Amino acid sequence: MKRGTTLFLKIAVILMGVPIFAICIFLVPDIGRFAAELYPEFTFIKYLVWIDMYAAAIPYYLALYQSIKLLSYIDHNIAFSQHSVNGLKNIKRCAIAISSIYVVGLPLFYLIAERDDAPGIIVIGMVLIFASMVIAVFAAVLQRLLQEAINIKQENDLTV
Structure with missing residues (x-):
């Protein structure tokens, strides 16, 4: 496969990171300050909001990195490899981590x-939690399908 065929998808993945980066820089501090204004007796609440939202950004960017690695595997014609399965497994774990972080932080939203x-x-x-879980399930299904395809390919290589 030609190297440039997945260029559009790589650009889309990078562009998915830009709004979250902007939210982390411009919006999250304001949300934390707003929470501290709502609860002046609990000034530490802004730090909890910051920790929750910034902690969710870390696995998000790790998942985007894994997505770019998957696209580079496709470019190098090694899409049906254990590396791709491991990448999907990491994306699944990141999605579960994001969902878990927001489940823990849901009382702050409340x-x-x-x-x-x-x-x-x-x-x-709740939409953030649900969307992350949908991504985790989708990555798990793709991981399983890819693993089965790799197993079938290995069986066919042995019989020929």
């Missing part, structure tokens, strides 16, 4: 939504 009287904040938190 506290902010209760004080601000904005139930949509809880819905946003």
Whole structure:
């Protein structure tokens, strides 16, 4: 396969990281300060919000890196290899980690939504959890299919 065939997908993966980076720089500090304003008796709540949101960004970027590695495997014609299976496994783990981080941080969303009287904040938190779990299940299915394809390919190589 030619090296440039997955260039569009690599650019799309990189562009997926740009908005999250902007959110981490510009929006997350404001959300933390807003939470601290809502609960002036608990000034440490802004640090909990920051930890929750920045901690979720780390596995997100790790998953994007694994996606770029998968695309480079496709470019180098080694898509049906154990490296690809391991990459999908890492993406699955990252998605589970993101979901777990937001599950742990959901009480913070609840506290902010209760004080601000904005139930949509809880819905946003639940959508993030659900989307991460969907990605984890999808990566697990792809991982299993790829592993089975590799096994079939190895059996065919042995019989020929």
